[in-house]
Amino acid sequence: MSAVTRLSTLLIAGAVVAGLLVAHAPHAAADDPLTVYTVSYPLAYFAERIGGDHVKVTFPAPPDVDPAYWMPDANTIAGYQGADVILLNGAGYADWVEKTALSQFRLVDTAAGFADVLIELDDIVTHSHGPTGEHSHEGTLAFTTWLDFRLAVLQAGAVEEALSKRRPALAKELDANFEELKADLQAIDDAISEITASIEELPLVMSHPVYQYFTRRYGLNAVSVHWEPDVVPDAPQWLEFEELLQSHPAEWMIWEGEPLEASVAKLAAAGVGSTVFDPCGNRPEEGDFLAVMNENVENLRAAYED
């Protein structure tokens, strides 16, 4: 190979490297909106609020699924793979992420900052086999972290940090947006705190064990059953519930979604009112996260004032 061709090879190679470096830099060109995929609706809402026009947020779960237990198909996973940022709720929420080929370095665990306050569930059995001994699986942590609105603020903060890191030039604007969101979330936190403080130790029954953080944050006297809003509880469930009422004389049941009339009537007959506090894990049919939470607050207020 002559000196000239060798030199030109090197020059071409150099140009290719430079091109690759530009093309594959972790921070894509600053003008394009960041592609953000999330595993839950609250995170999508946070990202939209904080990122505004600078982000293109996708939360691809269909409306009829629980995103916590949903498994996206290959096409949807390809969408996640192409995202600049993938926002995770953490605490074991949507553990399909663990079983898919997503780049670890695009994942942002928004609960990473408060790992020490996550709630471990004690009714899950661990198992052991092989050399590593005892370990347990998904579900060992409660994951509806955002229903503790102080934690929701932390998660929104993690979202803001992740976006700022990738768009340092926008840090100021993103921070301002975050502050606005934070104020909204704090207002809800204040409102719930105020409502729940009005009657301390009011016995409540949660229709589903998704209110662990909510219960802890607002010091509620709540016990959980495993009911579904769209299914009338069967006889054993009802029996169990009546037994529960003996030791825990609840006046309200808090549902994840609008319960069936039959369930409401049956509860009313037992002297238990029904109200809804929608965790809003998936995108609501109407309104947004804030609207749903405000409605939740009003539902709660009505229950407490009753």
Add this chain to the structure above:
Amino acid sequence: MISVRGLEFKYEGGEFHLTMPEFGVERGEKVAVIGPSGSGKTTLLNLLAGILSPVAGTITVAGTEVSALGDTERRDFRITTIGFVFQDFELLDYLTVTDNILLPYRITSALALDRDVRARATALAGEMGISDLVQRHPSELSQGEKQRAAICRALLPRPRLILADEATGNLDPVNKTHILDLLFRSVDHHEATLLAVTHDHELLDRFDRVADFKDFHAWGDA
């Protein structure tokens, strides 16, 4: 056909010296040339063919004064006018009998190899009784068969003069007669002239005339 006058020849740096004041052969004649070894018989054939040039005198063959020709003309003259038959046949071992017969046509631009020539080659091989052998190589032939092939090669360009140098020298008595018969017949058939150097004295009476080299003046050893 052949007319030699006042011929003088000597090899450069050698002692051999040949003088031939007058020698002639008529058209259609079959002449035997005899003489002791080294007396210059082959030298005469080479002079007639223009391979050697005389020091003095003129050699005229078929109306062409050979001694006056240039190199290229002499070669073309030789290949078109003279047919050689050698004692050792001198067939090319890597060519088939057919290719050996056609050889003169492949080594000069003075002869054109066409369909007609190929047909004649086939016919010649038939005349010589070697039709079945044309695809063989010389190593697969007997001595007699080789000489038949060599005669075909000599005759194919329709030469007017055949120069045979001990053409039967390497053959057994039966073959000798047979080959000579074939050669004579072909010479007659093609209306050629034959000048044959030979040691076979028992064959001499078959020739029209015998030229004895002791009639010529030759010194030294050719």
Add this chain to the structure above:
Amino acid sequence: MIDNLYLAWQYVRFNRAKYWTLVACITLVAFLPIALELLLDESEKQLLSRAVTTPLVIGAKGSSLDLVMNSLYFGDEVPEIITMGAAQDVAETSLALPIPVYVRFRARGHPIVGTTVDYFDFRGLDVADGRMIAVLGDCVLGATAAQRLGVGVGDGVVSSPETVFDLAGVYPLRMNIVGVLERTHTSDDLGIFVDLKTAWIMQGLVHGHQDLTTVEDQQLILTEEEGNVVGSPKVFEFTEITQENLDSFHFHGDEAAAPITAVIAVPVDEKSGTILRGRYLTPEAVHQIIVPKEVIDGLLTNIFRIKNVLDAVILVVGLATVLAMILVFALSLRLRRREIDTIFRIGCGRATITRLLAAEIGIIVVSSAVLIGALAAAVARYDHALVRMLFIR
């Protein structure tokens, strides 16, 4: 000229042994340097092109050549294992995009490359058929790998155990082929690409089994302590990941401690690259960071040094061959003296005789040239594989 060629051809045909010997001599002597040149050119192209497109590689301290050969060309020599933590460290600096690679396992001779989807972006790899890897157990094949294994989308490929008696560690895993990559004429064509976690499954770090807490066959359970069910050896270790059992796969332990062989680091800009390199220069650094181009340049320098020696040897051998050939022709001319004499007497010119001999040499030379051409074409056709065989294995 046709007649000359015809006669020369007949001569050559008749003397086959001599002809083929001469052709073989010329072919070998001329082909060797050509093949060498072709292979070195290709190796330079192949090695260097990939080296210059891979800015930085981080791996265990030790042979930098092994590290480059394994992480860039998927060579057999597996460098010392490092952990995923090394990649996370790079990510935390924000100086470069880390692309962890784990090139340790093989499937029917082809390297299984455990990596993240960033690798495909980085190398510009697209699927020609099927789709990219999405879930555990998915794999995409390089074009050559798919061709040689005779498999395609929808088929499976089973990883080979590291050793025949490897009972404890590496389970043969059937990977589902979901895509075949476009041909790139690089080492990527040979690879079987999986997500890192799939590679870890092969090592037993991520695994699936029946849910012991709801199991009905009590034989599967060794002891049931308070809140802990201990599985018996009968617990079935999956060798294939399906839609049904995907959920049961889970990672044991800390992902930062999971094994990889190297991290390809793609710096944000040149300055970041320099800063990143600086961080590995301290005596406390447990990993080395290398610029593949520098390593390959070193390798090529050595290869070219050897080539120069070979060239000199070939030159001497070539000269000897030329002399031997001249001798052979001279001897052959002497043997053919009589034949030349005969055709001269018949009436053949000296020039024609020269042309006859030239035609003969011409036939030998042209035959050799054709043979050399064919061999060179074969080398050029398989140079990619040959270079791998010679320099990468």
